Amino acid sequence: MTALAPYAALAAAIVAPVAVVAQQAPSRDLAAVQAHLRATESMTADFTQTDRNGKVLGGALTLKKPGKIRFQYEKGVPILIVGDGKAIWFLDYAVGQRSRWPIGDSPLGVLIDPSRDIAKYAKVVPGNDPSVLSVEAYDPKRPEYGRITLIFSRQASAPSGLMLQGWVALDSQNNRTTIRLSNQRFNVPVSDGTFRFNDPRKGARRS
Template structure:
């Protein structure tokens, strides 16, 4: 699999919410509040990720997250691809063809994780999972279908911020490119320098990111 295709998918599905009984709906509303609090409780985080596209092709690397709005998907020093958000825009840098693509954070399904102005509770819908330890949230703006959608999956973990740990997500962009990203080996509160979210622009330099 070309890493560029994987990166395009990561920045571009969820099961729709079934009708709920009133008591269950009230309980799930509390879970939505807890999930929002868990996301907001992450100051910094590193985790290993495995990214899989709809054809079953996979890529691996390390994800670094820093609020507000910064993220880096590092596919390794020998990879030609890098995905970075500096808090305002999300960039996909392809060093194989010296190309940089840019999206405002709000225009990507990853806005559910990164955009400080995106209200996950406002746009999120709880999806039944069949387990009280698993919380699934479908995030999409019905007025902006071009922004795509994202299904966030949490499990209860007392060692994670807010008692919930984000284990994976499924992103679906406006072109129906579906990508699943699974996280492992979460590390919270790690020191993350601002330089993590900078990159060498291949349009001006032949240097690769370190």
């Protein structure tokens, strides 16, 4: 294992399959989350990513629907995650490898696939703070896919009155990855060129 391998393990947790198929009756809060997701055509934000051991990476997040997302990690981290509209790519430039997931198999599909109806696979998580709304997606029939929880704060200035603050992914081995967002900007112009990338495999073409 190389010294850079922990970066790859931490970053890959963002895109590893997490189930999003759990039947739940629609609610006012779920409807608000759905309205937020549909109203968000693009978003930019800074992010920090923390694993269960407390290791933290940072970077910039860019999102554009349908199907486009980019996690640009901080300088010195040779990892890139890009959704190009058709698939999610995990790129490791340290070892010259890439992995691909269909958008529908990634938890990020919740954010970038406008056709999804979250009322069919998510539920509101009860909490003590009325200003915070948490929505969990989990399939009890496929526990190997783990679960993901989106966390919103209620802010009138954000789309549909909700500000996405981040999410928590928990895999089948109880490995927890937490994404926290800051400096969120919604529905700003984003070039499609943002979601292009250099193939990490030696001699491969740019995608």
